[in-house]
Amino acid sequence: MNIKSLFETKAEKLLNIYITAGFPKLNSLEQIIPALSNAGTDIIEIGIPYSDPISDGPTIQMSNAQAINNGITLEAIFNQLEKIEVNTPLVLMGYFNSILQFGIKEFCKQCKNVGVSGLIIPDLPIDVYLKKYQSTFVENELSNIFLITPETSEERIQFIDRHSSSFIFAVSSSSTTGNSKNIEDSQEYLQGLKEMNLNTSILVGFNIRNRSNYEFVSQYASGAIIGSAFIKHINNSQDIIDDVSNFVKNIK
Amino acid sequence: MKNYQVDTNGYYGEYGGAYIPEMLYPNVNQLQYTYLNIIQSEKFKKEFEDLLKNYVGRPTPLYYAKRLSAYYKTNIYLKREDLCHTGAHKINNALGQILLAKNLNKKRIIAETGAGQHGVATATACALMGMECDIFMGAKDIQRQAPNVERMKMMGARVVPVHSGSKTLKDATNEAIRDWINNPSNTHYIIGSVVGPHPYPDMVARFQSVISAEVKKQLDTNPDYIIACIGGGSNAMGIFYHYLNDAVKLIGVEAAGHGTETNMSAATLALGTKGVLHAAFSKVMQTKDGQVIEPHSISAGLDYPGIGPQHAFLEDEGRVMYDSVTDKEALIAAKLLSKTEGIIPALESAHALAYLEKLAFKDSDNIVINLSGRGDKDLETYTKFDQNEY
Ligand SMILES: Cc1ncc(COP(=O)(O)O)c(C=O)c1O
Numbered sequence: 165m166n167i168k169s170l171f172e173t174k175a176e177k178l179l180n181i182y183i184t185a186g187f188p189k190l191n192s193l194e195q196i197i198p199a200l201s202n203a204g205t206d207i208i209e210i211g212i213p214y215s216d217p218i219s220d221g222p223t224i225q226m227s228n229a230q231a232i233n234n235g236i237t238l239e240a241i242f243n244q245l246e247k248i249e250v251n252t253p254l255v256l257m258g259y260f261n262s263i264l265q266f267g268i269k270e271f272c273k274q275c276k277n278v279g280v281s282g283l284i285i286p287d288l289p290i291d292v293y294l295k296k297y298q299s300t301f302v303e304n305e306l307s308n309i310f311l312i313t314p315e316t317s318e319e320r321i322q323f324i325d326r327h328s329s330s331f332i333f334a335v336s337s338s339s340t341t342g343n344s345k346n347i348e349d350s351q352e353y354l355q356g357l358k359e360m361n362l363n364t365s366i367l368v369g370f371n372i373r374n375r376s377n378y379e380f381v382s383q384y385a386s387g388a389i390i391g392s393a394f395i396k397h398i399n400n401s402q403d404i405i406d407d408v409s410n411f412v413k414n415i416k
Numbered sequence: 417m418k419n420y421q422v423d424t425n426g427y428y429g430e431y432g433g434a435y436i437p438e439m440l441y442p443n444v445n446q447l448q449y450t451y452l453n454i455i456q457s458e459k460f461k462k463e464f465e466d467l468l469k470n471y472v473g474r475p476t477p478l479y480y481a482k483r484l485s486a487y488y489k490t491n492i493y494l495k496r497e498d499l500c501h502t503g504a505h506k507i508n509n510a511l512g513q514i515l516l517a518k519n520l521n522k523k524r525i526i527a528e529t530g531a532g533q534h535g536v537a538t539a540t541a542c543a544l545m546g547m548e549c550d551i552f553m554g555a556k557d558i559q560r561q562a563p564n565v566e567r568m569k570m571m572g573a574r575v576v577p578v579h580s581g582s583k584t585l586k587d588a589t590n591e592a593i594r595d596w597i598n599n600p601s602n603t604h605y606i607i608g609s610v611v612g613p614h615p616y617p618d619m620v621a622r623f624q625s626v627i628s629a630e631v632k633k634q635l636d637t638n639p640d641y642i643i644a645c646i647g648g649g650s651n652a653m654g655i656f657y658h659y660l661n662d663a664v665k666l667i668g669v670e671a672a673g674h675g676t677e678t679n680m681s682a683a684t685l686a687l688g689t690k691g692v693l694h695a696a697f698s699k700v701m702q703t704k705d706g707q708v709i710e711p712h713s714i715s716a717g718l719d720y721p722g723i724g725p726q727h728a729f730l731e732d733e734g735r736v737m738y739d740s741v742t743d744k745e746a747l748i749a750a751k752l753l754s755k756t757e758g759i760i761p762a763l764e765s766a767h768a769l770a771y772l773e774k775l776a777f778k779d780s781d782n783i784v785i786n787l788s789g790r791g792d793k794d795l796e797t798y799t800k801f802d803q804n805e806y
Binding site for chain 2: 214215216218219220221225229232237238239259260261262263264265266286287288289292310311313315317320335337339340343350351
C-alpha cells in the first residue's frame with residue numbers, strides 16, 4: 165500500500181518500525197519485512213546503511229557499520245525489496261550522500277519500482293528539496309517525510325506542514341537516535357503539536373522503547389516510530405522471525 | 417575582479433551549502449543570520465584584534481629562511497604561525513569563534529580535533545573566557561598526539577575519546593555534531609577548519625585571513641608562490657585569502673600518505689569525488705556507494721577524507737593548484753628545516769615544505785610557505801623516523 169493511502173484510511177495508533185537494511189545479516193530484510201507485516205506493523209521504515217550517520221546514536225551506528233561490513237549496498241537493497249511482497253507501506257530512510265551517489269533520478273525510479281512510497285532523508289534540507297528534487301519525487305509518487313524537533317519554530321512547522329504529503333516525523337526530544345530520555349518529558353511539546361491541528365498527521369519517534377511509550381505518544385499523535393529498541397531486540401537473535409513477531413506483539 | 421567567496425545562499429559555485437538534519441537547523445540558521453553582523457561590528461573587531469595582538473602574539477613574523485633558501489637556490493619566506501600562542505594557526509579561529517559564541521550567549525563549547533592543535537586552541541580560548549569545554553578526539557589520535565591531550569586537560573577541558581570508524585578526525589567530527597544535536601541551546605560548536613555547513617567555511621576563512629593580511633603588509637611586492645598544506649584547508653585559506661585576485665601562484669599540498677596510487681592516502685582532491693560530508697557538498701574520498709573511505713596520513717591534522725568546499729571550487733576554477741606529498745617526503749622535509757633553520761615544523765606544515773622538492777622555481781622567485789604549526793607534538797614520530805622505524 166502507498167503511504168499516502170494509509171493516512172487517508174487510518175491515522176491513529178500507527179506503529180512504524182525502523183530496520184537497518186543488511187542487518188543483522190546481509191539478507192535479513194527478506195525475513196524481517198514479512199514478519200513485521202504479519203505481526204501488524206503499520207509502516208516499515210528501511211534504513212540505508214551509511215558510514216557517517218550523524219543523526220544516529222550508538223545502536224543504529226552499530227547496525228549501519230555491521231550492515232556495511234556484511235556487504236550491503238543500495239543496489240542490493242533494491243534487489244532484495246523487489247522480491248518481497250507485502251501490503252504494508254514501505255519507507256526508505258537514508259543520508260543524502262548515499263542517494264546522491266546512486267543518482268537521484270535512478271533512486272526515485274527504483275523506489276517506485278520496488279514499492280517504496282515514502283522517503284526520509286534527514287540531511288536533505290527542505291529548501292534544497294523544493295528547488296531541486298520535488299518534481300522527481302512527485303513523478304515517482306514518493307512522499308518526502310520531514311523531521312521537526314522541539315526546537316523547530318511554529319512558523320517553520322507550518323511551512324513543513326504545507327509541503328508534507330503523508331506524515332511528519334516529530335522527534336520527541338533534541339537528540340540523536342537511541343537516547344534514553346524519558347518520553348513523558350515531551351508531554352508539553354506533544355500537546356502543543358496536537359493543538360496546532362496540522363493538516364498532516366504526525367508520528368513521534370526517538371526515545372520510544374515499549375508499549376507504554378507507544379500508548380503515551382498515541383494520545384497526542386497518530387502513532388510512534390521505533391528504531392533503536394527494535395535493533396537491540398533483534399541483535400544476536402537466534403530466531404529472527406519469532407523475535408520480530410514478539411517485539412511487535414509486545415507493543416500493540 | 418572574480419568572486420571566489422561564498423554567495424548569499426552559502427555556496428561556492430556548486431559546492432558548500434548546509435546539508436544538516438533538522439535538529440541542527442536552529443543553531444546553524446542562527447549562525448547564518450548573525451555571523452556577519454557580529455564579526456563585522458566595531459566592538460567585535462576591536463576585541464578580536466586585541467586578543468590576536470596581546471594574547472596570540474600577532475603579527476607573526478615573515479621570516480626569510482636564509483639557509484633553506486641557499487639550499488634550494490631561491491628565496492623562501494616562512495610565515496611563522498608556529499609562533500602563535502599554542503603553536504599553530506588554529507588559535508586565530510578558536511578565539512574568533514569563542515567571541516562569537518559569547519555574543520550568542522552560549523555557555524558551553526565543543527570541538528573536534530585531529531592533531532590536537534585545534535583542541536588545544538579551543539581549550540585555551542575556553543580557559544581564557546571561563547567556558548565549559550568538551551573536545552572530541554579519535555582514540556588513534558589521542559595516542560599519536562599525547563602531549564596535546566595533556567595540554568587540553570591541564571587547561572580544564574574534557575577530552576572525549578571517539579572509538580567509532582577510523583578513530584580519527586572524521587569520526588571526532590561526527591561525534592561533535594552528534595553532541596551538538598543533543599545539546600542544542602547552550603552549546604556552540606567551534607569547527608576547526610573551513611569545513612562543515614555554511615557559514616562555517618566562510619567564517620573560519622575570515623578568521624584565518626589575518627595571515628594573508630599580515631603577509632601583504634610584510635612584503636613590498638607580491639610573492640611568486642604561496643604554498644600551504646591542506647587538511648580541511650584553513651591555514652591555506654587564511655594565507656590565500658587576500659591574494660585570490662592577485663597574480664600569485666597559489667599551491668595547496670594534500671597528504672598523499674603512502675601515495676595516491678595506494679589505498680593509504682588522504683589526498684581528497686586527488687582521489688575524491690563530489691559528495692556530502694559533515695553537512696557540506698564538496699569533494700569526498702568515498703566508495704561508489706557513497707561510503708566514506710578511511711583515509712591515511714602520518715599527520716593527524718591532515719588525516720581527513722574531506723576538504724573545505726571553497727578549495728573544491730578554487731580547484732575547478734583553476735585558481736589554486738593542488739598537489740600532494742607522501743608521509744616520507746614530509747618527514748624528510750621536517751628534518752631538513754630543523755637542521756638548516758633550527759625550526760622543528762609540525763608534520764602538517766612539513767607537507768608544504770616538502771613541496772619545494774617538486775616545484776620548478778627560478779633563483780629570483782619569492783616563495784612564501786605557511787609554517788602552520790610547530791613540531792613539538794610530533795617529536796615521537798620524528799624520533800621513530802630517525803631510528804629508521806618508519
Ligand atoms: C599545524 C597544523 N597545520 C595544518 C593543519 C591542517 O588543518 P587546515 O588544513 O585546516 O589548516 C592542522 C590541523 O590540525 C595543524 O595542526
